Structure formats: structure tokens, C-alpha cells
Amino acid sequence: MTVEQFQKTYGIVGKSKEIRDLVDITMQVALSDISVLIYGESGVGKEVFAQAIHNHSKRANNKMVNVNCGAIPEGILESELFGHKKGAFTGAVESRKGYFEIADGGTLFLDEIAEMPLTTQVKLLRVLETKEFMRIGSETVTKVDVRIIAATNKDLQKEVDAKRFREDLYFRLKAVTLYVPPLRKRKEDISELTDSFIDNYAKANDIPTPRITNEAREILVNYSWPGNIRELKNTIETAIALNRTGILDVESFYFLLQNKSDASSNRNLPVFLHRSPEDADREIIYRALIEIKRDLMELKQIVMKNYQEIHNSNDNIDIHEVVPIETVEKDAIKNALNYAKGNKKHAARLLGISERTLYRKMQEYDL
Numbered sequence: 001m002t003v004e005q006f007q008k009t010y011g012i013v014g015k016s017k018e019i020r021d022l023v024d025i026t027m028q029v030a031l032s033d034i035s036v037l038i039y040g041e042s043g044v045g046k047e048v049f050a051q052a053i054h055n056h057s058k059r060a061n062n063k064m065v066n067v068n069c070g071a072i073p074e075g076i077l078e079s080e081l082f083g084h085k086k087g088a089f090t091g092a093v094e095s096r097k098g099y100f101e102i103a104d105g106g107t108l109f110l111d112e113i114a115e116m117p118l119t120t121q122v123k124l125l126r127v128l129e130t131k132e133f134m135r136i137g138s139e140t141v142t143k144v145d146v147r148i149i150a151a152t153n154k155d156l157q158k159e160v161d162a163k164r165f166r167e168d169l170y171f172r173l174k175a176v177t178l179y180v181p182p183l184r185k186r187k188e189d190i191s192e193l194t195d196s197f198i199d200n201y202a203k204a205n206d207i208p209t210p211r212i213t214n215e216a217r218e219i220l221v222n223y224s225w226p227g228n229i230r231e232l233k234n235t236i237e238t239a240i241a242l243n244r245t246g247i248l249d250v251e252s253f254y255f256l257l258q259n260k261s262d263a264s265s266n267r268n269l270p271v272f273l274h275r276s277p278e279d280a281d282r283e284i285i286y287r288a289l290i291e292i293k294r295d296l297m298e299l300k301q302i303v304m305k306n307y308q309e310i311h312n313s314n315d316n317i318d319i320h321e322v323v324p325i326e327t328v329e330k331d332a333i334k335n336a337l338n339y340a341k342g343n344k345k346h347a348a349r350l351l352g353i354s355e356r357t358l359y360r361k362m363q364e365y366d367l
């Protein structure tokens with residue numbers, strides 16, 4: 001399988017050297033059982049790579065179990081990972097399988113590994129080394145065949161230095177480290193990712209694929225994307241959801257031009273929670289203005305369309321409907337005289353001609 005085929009199969013978009021090199025290593029390690037550490041900022045695609053490794057491995061027919069070590073309360077994490085025997089602690093009314101057993105034969109994805117408590121780290125290392133463990137409260141060992149993929153957006157060496165992460169576990173995990181670079185370091189991927197997110201969104205929502213202008217594309221390429229690919233995806237989906245013209249232009253991404261210096265790494269949501277109230281207000285006003293402008297453009301289009309329809313129908317007018325100018329003139333004079341109740345001076349003024357001309361015309365038309 002080539003790098004391109006692998007990317008296509010597992011939905012990894014990007015032609016930058018960084019991504020291609022990374023995919024190349026990923027393909028090699030996927031086939032082995034070796035533990036892998038995936039390191040990179042939030043939203044760069046760590047989970048995408050973890051899933052690709054699992055799906056490409058000989059374990060693909062078994063489960064990949066995802067555990068977010070940062071989201072599970074400390075006191076519960078161990079029993080979640082290793083399971084427990086009935087009566088092991090208050091509340092353990094039933095024996096329970098842990099994720100290690102559920103993932104047997106497959107892959108255990110330990111996301112946000114830096115958040116794992118030190119005591120749990122000891123136990124994890126032991127399982128990695130012996131491939132066996134004990135359920136909490138049990139005295140018998142359980143054998144498992146689990147491949148570990150861990151991910152983190154923290155520099156684990158720093159965590160080790162600060163004594164928040166065990167060095168022995170770090171050494172064990174880092175043997176194969178995949179570093180997924182932030183999007184701003186591989187700008188050449190932005191355009192392709194953009195097209196792919198536009199296509200996917202249109203397909204998923206059953207709408208015509210919007211076009212994106214070159215200027216808008218340039219804004220996306222030059223933006224710093226502190227929330228990386230997740231932020232790009234959300235931005236494009238928001239822009240399409242608000243779009244009514246079928247064209248994504250500079251205005252669709254106007255909000256990106258604000259706060260360019262804001263490099264906080266947590267801007268992953270389409271609604272920017274980390275903005276000041278003033279910025280949020282300004283954004284709402286901008287969006288309202290963009291909406292108004294769109295309505296105006298739409299109105300303009302409707303008017304133009306109507307005008308053209310009238311125009312076209314005039315061109316097709318039946319020859320019998322064309323009246324000679326004398327007839328028009330005669331009718332106009334009759335109407336004016338009627339309106340002026342026979343007062344010729346008044347009628348002439350209404351018609352915009354001299355009284356003398358009116359007399360002449362009246363004789364001409366036998367009025």
C-alpha cells in the first residue's frame with residue numbers, strides 16, 4: 001500500500017512533507033504490536049492517526065477502546081481500566097470487566113495520558129511489561145493481549161521533570177513517538193482540507209457543494225488556526241450553515257480577521273467562548289451586517305430578474321399591439337381635453353405643447 005492509498009483509506013487529508021512522512025512511519029508501526037505515543041496540539045488529528053493504526057493492524061477485527069484519562073475521575077479510573085471483583089469496594093455490587101479486558105485482542109487508546117494519576121501509571125507500566133493484571137479486589141491474575149496507543153498534547157518530558165509523570169513509563173511509551181505538527185506549520189494542507197470539509201458537509205447535508213473564492217481561500221491559508229484542524233472544520237461548517245448564496249467569500253470568514261493575535265490554543269468551538277463580550281458583540285453585529293448585505297444582493301437579483309423578464313416579453317410583443325404614433329397623439333389630446341373639460345389652454349399645458357400647436361393638431365385629427 002502506498003502513502004496515498006493509506007491516506008485515502010483512513011481519511012487522512014494532506015500532501016505536506018510533514019504529513020506524508022508521518023503517514024509513512026504510521027504505516028510501518030501499525031503492523032507491529034509496539035506501543036505508540038502520539039503527541040501534538042489539540043485538534044491536530046491524534047485520534048485520526050490512532051484509529052488508522054488500529055484499522056491497519058492485524059487487530060482491526062477486534063475493538064479499539066478509547067479512554068479519556070482526563071475525563072474520568074481519579075478514583076474511578078483504575079476500576080474502569082482494570083475492572084473489579086464484586087465487593088471490592090463500597091458500590092461494587094457486581095464484578096465488572098475493565099477496558100483492558102474489553103479491548104482484549106484489540107487496541108486500548110489512552111487519550112490525554114498526561115492526566116493519568118501516578119499510582120495508575122505504575123499499574124499501567126506493569127501491564128505493559130507483564131501483559132497481565134489483577135482486577136481490583138481480586139487475587140488472581142488476568143492475561144490480556146492489548147496494544148496500547150497513548151496520546152497527549154503535553155510535553156511529557158516536562159511532565160517528567162515536574163514529577164507529574166513517571167520516567168519509566170515515559171521511556172516505555174516514547175519508543176515510537178508520532179508527532180503531529182500543528183496546522184500553521186503545514187499551511188500547504190489547508191486548501192485540500194478546506195475542499196474536503198466543504199465536500200463532506202455538502203454531502204452529509206444533501207446540499208449543493210458551495211464554491212469558495214480565491215480570496216477566501218487565502219484568508220484560511222494565512223490564518224494561524226490555534227485550534228488546528230478541528231477549528232478549520234468547525235469554521236467551514238459554520239460558514240456554510242450561514243451561507244445563502246452558494247459562494248463562500250471573504251465575508252463568510254470575516255470573523256477570522258478579528259483578533260489575529262489571539263493565540264489561545266482553546267479556540268475549538270464555532271462559538272468562541274474565550275472572547276471578550278465586546279468581541280462577541282462585534283461578531284454578532286458583523287454577522288448581522290453580512291446577513292443584511294446578502295438580503296440586499298438577493299433583492300437586487302430578484303429585481304434584475306423581473307426587469308429581464310419584462311424586457312424579454314417586450315421583445316416578443318405581437319405586431320398588432322404596436323400602435324402608430326398618431327393614434328397615441330390623438331388619444332393623448334382627447335384625454336387632455338376631457339380632463340380640462342374643453343379648456344384648450346389648460347389642455348395644452350397638460351400636454352406640454354403650445355396652444356397653437358394644439359389647435360393645429362385638433363384640426364389635423366378632426367377633433
Ligand SMILES: Nc1ncnc2c1ncn2[C@@H]1O[C@H](COP(=O)(O)OP(=O)(O)OP(=O)(O)O)[C@@H](O)[C@H]1O
Pocket residue numbers: 011012013014040041042043044045046047048049153229230233
Ligand atoms: N489529516 C486529517 N484529514 C482530515 N481530517 C482530519 C485530519 N486530522 C484531523 N482531522 C479532523 O479534525 C478533527 C480533530 O481531529 P482529532 O479529534 O483526531 O484531533 P486530536 O488531536 O485528537 O484533538 P484533541 O487533542 O483535542 O483530542 C476531527 O474531526 C478529525 O476528523
Ligand SMILES: [Mg+2]
Pocket residue numbers: 046047111
Ligand atoms: Mg483527541
